[in-house]
Amino acid sequence: MSYLLIIECLAVVASAIYGVLLAARKGMDVVGVFSVAFAVAFGGGTLRDLFLDRTPLFWIGNPHYPIIVFGIALFSGVILRFIRHIKPLLLLPDSLGMALFCLTGIGYAMEAGTNPFVAVLLGVITGTFGGVLGDVICNEEPSLFKPSPLNATCAFAGGWVYLGLLQIEVPGEVATIVGIAVIVAFRLAAVKWNWSFPAIREPRNPT
Amino acid sequence: MSYLLIIECLAVVASAIYGVLLAARKGMDVVGVFSVAFAVAFGGGTLRDLFLDRTPLFWIGNPHYPIIVFGIALFSGVILRFIRHIKPLLLLPDSLGMALFCLTGIGYAMEAGTNPFVAVLLGVITGTFGGVLGDVICNEEPSLFKPSPLNATCAFAGGWVYLGLLQIEVPGEVATIVGIAVIVAFRLAAVKWNWSFPAIREPRNPT
Amino acid sequence: MSYLLIIECLAVVASAIYGVLLAARKGMDVVGVFSVAFAVAFGGGTLRDLFLDRTPLFWIGNPHYPIIVFGIALFSGVILRFIRHIKPLLLLPDSLGMALFCLTGIGYAMEAGTNPFVAVLLGVITGTFGGVLGDVICNEEPSLFKPSPLNATCAFAGGWVYLGLLQIEVPGEVATIVGIAVIVAFRLAAVKWNWSFPAIREPRNPT
Numbered sequence: 001m002s003y004l005l006i007i008e009c010l011a012v013v014a015s016a017i018y019g020v021l022l023a024a025r026k027g028m029d030v031v032g033v034f035s036v037a038f039a040v041a042f043g044g045g046t047l048r049d050l051f052l053d054r055t056p057l058f059w060i061g062n063p064h065y066p067i068i069v070f071g072i073a074l075f076s077g078v079i080l081r082f083i084r085h086i087k088p089l090l091l092l093p094d095s096l097g098m099a100l101f102c103l104t105g106i107g108y109a110m111e112a113g114t115n116p117f118v119a120v121l122l123g124v125i126t127g128t129f130g131g132v133l134g135d136v137i138c139n140e141e142p143s144l145f146k147p148s149p150l151n152a153t154c155a156f157a158g159g160w161v162y163l164g165l166l167q168i169e170v171p172g173e174v175a176t177i178v179g180i181a182v183i184v185a186f187r188l189a190a191v192k193w194n195w196s197f198p199a200i201r202e203p204r205n206p207t
Numbered sequence: 208m209s210y211l212l213i214i215e216c217l218a219v220v221a222s223a224i225y226g227v228l229l230a231a232r233k234g235m236d237v238v239g240v241f242s243v244a245f246a247v248a249f250g251g252g253t254l255r256d257l258f259l260d261r262t263p264l265f266w267i268g269n270p271h272y273p274i275i276v277f278g279i280a281l282f283s284g285v286i287l288r289f290i291r292h293i294k295p296l297l298l299l300p301d302s303l304g305m306a307l308f309c310l311t312g313i314g315y316a317m318e319a320g321t322n323p324f325v326a327v328l329l330g331v332i333t334g335t336f337g338g339v340l341g342d343v344i345c346n347e348e349p350s351l352f353k354p355s356p357l358n359a360t361c362a363f364a365g366g367w368v369y370l371g372l373l374q375i376e377v378p379g380e381v382a383t384i385v386g387i388a389v390i391v392a393f394r395l396a397a398v399k400w401n402w403s404f405p406a407i408r409e410p411r412n413p414t
Numbered sequence: 415m416s417y418l419l420i421i422e423c424l425a426v427v428a429s430a431i432y433g434v435l436l437a438a439r440k441g442m443d444v445v446g447v448f449s450v451a452f453a454v455a456f457g458g459g460t461l462r463d464l465f466l467d468r469t470p471l472f473w474i475g476n477p478h479y480p481i482i483v484f485g486i487a488l489f490s491g492v493i494l495r496f497i498r499h500i501k502p503l504l505l506l507p508d509s510l511g512m513a514l515f516c517l518t519g520i521g522y523a524m525e526a527g528t529n530p531f532v533a534v535l536l537g538v539i540t541g542t543f544g545g546v547l548g549d550v551i552c553n554e555e556p557s558l559f560k561p562s563p564l565n566a567t568c569a570f571a572g573g574w575v576y577l578g579l580l581q582i583e584v585p586g587e588v589a590t591i592v593g594i595a596v597i598v599a600f601r602l603a604a605v606k607w608n609w610s611f612p613a614i615r616e617p618r619n620p621t
Contacts, residue, residue: 257464258460258471258474259470259474260469260470319470321470321474321477322474322477324477324480324481324484325473325474325477325480328452328480329474349551357445359445359449360445403443404443404444404445405443406441406442406443407437407438407441407442407443407444407446407447407490407491407494408438408441408491408494408495408497409441
């Protein structure tokens, strides 16, 4: 399944851009910007590779990945001077990076022969962990665990769509593109219309 | 040592129940509840498997574990509506999960041929890391590192009791039950009578 | 390259001393002090070994390392009663532990045949991750991600010096000593004169 490599490369680029924007918004210096970009771009895939015992890690076996991230971090210093509002730019690379990494997680897990439920979980972990790391480094409360933005839910739903399409023997490339479109569209819609689940139980004052 | 598998399965159930209660108290939605249950139930054992280079990870090789945790998280939505006070329910599954996971850590470490001191440390890490992750996700200060509840100390002491019994050739099943009883009893006593160690050095104002 | 083992042992001792001082300043008890010392001394090297798929982990394969850290944590209880101001004592073991661990990361990465850029990144991760963990456990904002102290930059620069010297066939021992000296001197200078990089982009109020 060599198209997974293309997906992974795009995932690294999208996540690195998201990480750079996140760190720049916080007023970090170039080292901080690179650190956040690196953590966001490689955090999820590193967990995936460790959990599936894939060696070498994808960014050690493909050493051009860290160099691409380094280049994006350096280059952003020039571009970012001309950008006034970063916040509206965050959503697209975030959603895209999550969707792309989610599918690489599912793809490699299926290649390793895991159960489909476990494969989808690994996809969700691969897709979301980078963003969690980025939030933690930027000292934000990780948005994954806040009720609103349905990050994990989008990845979970899109992952099942992708697996279902593969099951009915749709070609991998098509299943991938549909899976990514479902995740990104679901996420944009969830943010736009502010979708959320209800609390499983209202927290009461004397808990 | 196949009884370790039974211990592990019970550890997953106890930890998942603890994770669900912890997340429900915080008013999380069903995705949050599952995430916390998953992190508490699999965090410690995942570190153990990575540190001992055991593959596949226990929740990838036993895919019914994540499905059990998923079921507990869904089912809890019904049960939790009838429960008024969650806090008093937290202590028992927490202590039990910690004790059970601690012994799996020691057992697998000994199987891998580690030094006994390292085996006990791995037991403590396996027993406590899930709870730390759960606290971090719920945005609480991890109670492991606060002076009072003696979590790690109980696991450490019970671990040595377990290893000592194995050394004098008590059967593994008996040693396991005694080890678990020691950890749980020690922990309940430590919480009830508020045992703690003194600070190693009083923090002074001009440090 | 057996001199890497000596470097690693010194790195464990320096990092454990730093961890003990850090935890004692916070008024932790003996278990907290050992936990922080353990996390600082083994955090970075554990990530390094996981990322490079080295087994067993260095503190499992060398079980005297955790025993040394345990001894330092116990012994510190006596020494620390006679010490009034901990803060000025923190910088040297911190810098030294970072420098030593950084070089072990680069050395083992090169042995594993990674690309030089990846090797330096692994050195920086190995050198700094223990300190980040210690800060997180002590509930401090990790100083690595704050603009001022240039931790990662010092490790990055010293790492390239070390690799450059190896490239021109300077003996490993000499390259190591020069690399450590560069990292420690750079770090002490950065703290003393408060060096820092500018923010990549001023954070504006309406971001």
